[in-house]
Amino acid sequence: MAAVKQEKEKVSKLKVKKKNWYKIIASKMFGNKELGETYLESPEQALGRILRINLKDLSGNVKDQNAYVVFKVKNINGVQLHASMIGYELTNSYVKRAVRKNANRIDDFFTVKSKDGRVLIVKPLIITLHKVQRSLRTNLKKMLQQYVQEEVAKDGIEGFMGNLLGAKIQFAARKKLNKLYPVKDVSLRRVQIKGEAGTIVEDLVEKTTEENSSPQIKQEA
Numbered sequence: 657m658a659a660v661k662q663e664k665e666k667v668s669k670l671k672v673k674k675k676n677w678y679k680i681i682a683s684k685m686f687g688n689k690e691l692g693e694t695y696l697e698s699p700e701q702a703l704g705r706i707l708r709i710n711l712k713d714l715s716g717n718v719k720d721q722n723a724y725v726v727f728k729v730k731n732i733n734g735v736q737l738h739a740s741m742i743g744y745e746l747t748n749s750y751v752k753r754a755v756r757k758n759a760n761r762i763d764d765f766f767t768v769k770s771k772d773g774r775v776l777i778v779k780p781l782i783i784t785l786h787k788v789q790r791s792l793r794t795n796l797k798k799m800l801q802q803y804v805q806e807e808v809a810k811d812g813i814e815g816f817m818g819n820l821l822g823a824k825i826q827f828a829a830r831k832k833l834n835k836l837y838p839v840k841d842v843s844l845r846r847v848q849i850k851g852e853a854g855t856i857v858e859d860l861v862e863k864t865t866e867e868n869s870s871p872q873i874k875q876e877a
Contacts, residue, residue: 673697680707680729680737685818686714691727691739699732707739711821722750725821728852741817743848751781754841760784764797767850768808775850776813778804782833783841796833800842803829813849820844 678699680691691709694702707727711720726743755761762782767775780800784793807825808816819825830842 742852779846
């Protein structure tokens with residue numbers, strides 16, 4: 657009996673850490689929109705974590721369902737966690753549909769530097785109307801890289817990202833490249849701020865294939 661009593665006393669002394677719900681809020685670029693909630697013992701546990709949110713869920717436009725916005729939790733304000741945009745990417749299914757027979761798919765990779773010293777990693781995609789020579793493909797890549805560098809230098813990374821989400825960058829780039837050779841599509845397949853890394857918020861975003869419309873997020877009742 658004495659042993660049982662002593663064991664109960666040990667169990668009662670164990671402190672149970674209390675968890676709370678914390679809202680994750682997007683930056684001003686997205687109107688401080690609520691991205692979801694996470695259940696944590698302390699808000700510091702969420703710092704540095706990564707979220708992939710379908711652009712359609714942010715803009716409300718069905719046409720944006722082929723792109724994801726990547727956020728990173730960076731700041732804490734009471735029960736709110738503030739996340740900033742660190743990347744943008746197209747779904748693999750969209751890229752596959754964009755490629756056609758008797759046309760060239762031109763992939764590239766380059767980095768551009770903003771005035772504040774941050775580096776942007778860019779992976780563009782160009783789809784031509786017909787098969788073209790290698791020299792022309794090279795010139796198209798150079799022209800697109802120069803255009804992206806100019807836009808980042810002019811508007812900064814935040815301004816560039818905003819124009820990218822609104823499809824202004826893609827439209828202007830296609831118009832510019834058409835002067836050299838008619839192209840069917842110009843996209844930025846993936847854009848990411850260099851050095852921004854973290855872990856996926858598993859309790860916010862379910863693992864889904866890129867064919868699904870969007871990750872499911874726990875919304876406030």
